[in-house]
Amino acid sequence: MSTAQPSQMIAPFRAVVENRAASGRILLVCEHASHHIPAAWGDLGLAAEARLAHIAWDPGALDLARALATRLNACLVHAPVSRLVYDLNRAPDQPGAMPARSEVFDVPGNEGITAEERDARTRAIYLPFHDDLHDEIAHRIALGLAPVIVTIHSFTPIYFGKPRAVEFGIIHDTDESFAREVLAHAPRGLDSRLNEPYSAADGVTHTLRLHATPYRLPHAMLELRNDLIATPAAAAAMADRLAPCLSAALAGLSVGAA
Amino acid sequence: MSTAQPSQMIAPFRAVVENRAASGRILLVCEHASHHIPAAWGDLGLAAEARLAHIAWDPGALDLARALATRLNACLVHAPVSRLVYDLNRAPDQPGAMPARSEVFDVPGNEGITAEERDARTRAIYLPFHDDLHDEIAHRIALGLAPVIVTIHSFTPIYFGKPRAVEFGIIHDTDESFAREVLAHAPRGLDSRLNEPYSAADGVTHTLRLHATPYRLPHAMLELRNDLIATPAAAAAMADRLAPCLSAALAGLSVGAA
Numbered sequence: 001m002s003t004a005q006p007s008q009m010i011a012p013f014r015a016v017v018e019n020r021a022a023s024g025r026i027l028l029v030c031e032h033a034s035h036h037i038p039a040a041w042g043d044l045g046l047a048a049e050a051r052l053a054h055i056a057w058d059p060g061a062l063d064l065a066r067a068l069a070t071r072l073n074a075c076l077v078h079a080p081v082s083r084l085v086y087d088l089n090r091a092p093d094q095p096g097a098m099p100a101r102s103e104v105f106d107v108p109g110n111e112g113i114t115a116e117e118r119d120a121r122t123r124a125i126y127l128p129f130h131d132d133l134h135d136e137i138a139h140r141i142a143l144g145l146a147p148v149i150v151t152i153h154s155f156t157p158i159y160f161g162k163p164r165a166v167e168f169g170i171i172h173d174t175d176e177s178f179a180r181e182v183l184a185h186a187p188r189g190l191d192s193r194l195n196e197p198y199s200a201a202d203g204v205t206h207t208l209r210l211h212a213t214p215y216r217l218p219h220a221m222l223e224l225r226n227d228l229i230a231t232p233a234a235a236a237a238m239a240d241r242l243a244p245c246l247s248a249a250l251a252g253l254s255v256g257a258a
Numbered sequence: 259m260s261t262a263q264p265s266q267m268i269a270p271f272r273a274v275v276e277n278r279a280a281s282g283r284i285l286l287v288c289e290h291a292s293h294h295i296p297a298a299w300g301d302l303g304l305a306a307e308a309r310l311a312h313i314a315w316d317p318g319a320l321d322l323a324r325a326l327a328t329r330l331n332a333c334l335v336h337a338p339v340s341r342l343v344y345d346l347n348r349a350p351d352q353p354g355a356m357p358a359r360s361e362v363f364d365v366p367g368n369e370g371i372t373a374e375e376r377d378a379r380t381r382a383i384y385l386p387f388h389d390d391l392h393d394e395i396a397h398r399i400a401l402g403l404a405p406v407i408v409t410i411h412s413f414t415p416i417y418f419g420k421p422r423a424v425e426f427g428i429i430h431d432t433d434e435s436f437a438r439e440v441l442a443h444a445p446r447g448l449d450s451r452l453n454e455p456y457s458a459a460d461g462v463t464h465t466l467r468l469h470a471t472p473y474r475l476p477h478a479m480l481e482l483r484n485d486l487i488a489t490p491a492a493a494a495a496m497a498d499r500l501a502p503c504l505s506a507a508l509a510g511l512s513v514g515a516a
Contacts, residue, residue: 091396091399091473092396092400093399093473115400118400118401118402121400122397122399122400123393123397123400127393127397130392131389131393134388134389135385135389138350139377139381141349141350141351141380142350142351142377142379142381143374143377144373206472209472213467213471214349214467214471215349
């Protein structure tokens, strides 16, 4: 793979926006929707197994986000490129943005990455996505739709060989109000926890920090254990459980604000 | 002025970027550089005097910013449109974004503004500027240039009939480190104060909140009393005094980080 003048060669990967005309308050974001590695980056030196593993994307997250978008009359903004090329929930200077190692996998195509290549990926993937997302959010703020930003993620049931008991993690940036409402209305029978399996202190709230916090928008990052949303049918069933939870959390927020 | 489908009629006003190739750490921003009211908004119902007053722009700020850019080897991003059409240092839902009244002036063209018109101005002016600024900042972060965001403003010596004694105000968002360094190295003989004539609590740090704070970038909003930079020669003389102050503040920051 040549990295000579890469920024000149790679066209921007725009965000995918679905239900743009939806008028619901919640705006759904799925930064790890895709495991697609564009041709410019070959296979990043990875075997097929790794390219489809949770290090490449959040399995089930897009299915869940789409099912929630339908149920909540929500706009959905999602990514067209694997997090292994650029992890959109990381700033360009965070090590995880283009990781040379992710959990137990080495990523040879990300080793010894140059500043120019870092810049090229930032321009080709990070900036188009976040500028498109910013456009949707500012548009909704201007129209008085009072958006609530909800990012949809999934996490692996076994991490570094250890099983995780938590099933539904609810993470917030500086404003915990919406996350606490979601927890208060979490579906029965789902092991639901605040700021697990990780939290803002781990640097995982970049999207919220960039788009929700500056506008003081209520927000949450929702993390589902991926074995619970492994098929489209399972994701739809989970959306049936989560949509009422999110609606109740919205209502709780309005009561709190009144 | 018709506001039917305004977003369809108005082409985006991109940010003006000067010294893009500059490699200095400081990135200068001037949101109130221009008093230009594009034809689409007529004269906003204002007399010529008001259209050139401090409510329309920050007199002297662009001259000062350009003089600093030369002295500091800094990239400069500035606005092409008057703050009366859209104040780029305000979010779309802040009342000051398209003010119907500014200090002692009514702005008839901003009275009873519709959601559609608010959205149209957001798309035509706010989003292009901030997306362009975001692109410059992320590009510099990716290249490892460790940018420091400095916004350049001026304020009126007499506000609501009362004279202001402060000459140089240094305002910060959540991280005060760079602002305190600037104050510590402020030019002798200049009445310099932290968080005057206003502060983040007054909602005036939107640009810093949007672009510096999410990336944990050192930052300051510099406010010069506009009678001190009323001519290009005065602005250049002020830049001669401020450039060493900012260089020393940068050096102090590095010492603090070591």
